Amino acid sequence: KGWRIDYIMVSLGMAKKLNSASILSNIFHSDHCPISISF
Numbered sequence: 001k002g003w004r005i006d007y008i009m010v011s012l013g014m015a016k017k018l019n020s021a022s023i024l025s026n027i028f029h030s031d032h033c034p035i036s037i038s039f
Contacts, residue, residue, distance in 0.1 A: 008037050 010018070017039045024034040 006032050006035050008035055010037070014039065 008021075019038045021037045022035070024036065027034055
């Protein structure tokens, strides 16, 4: 499952507007997993 070494940092104001966040863990080409957020 790998390490979680990638992050998205947002301000408190933006965090309040966050709709969703996800880790695309089905990617196996790297030790990084793409991450996504939606406001």
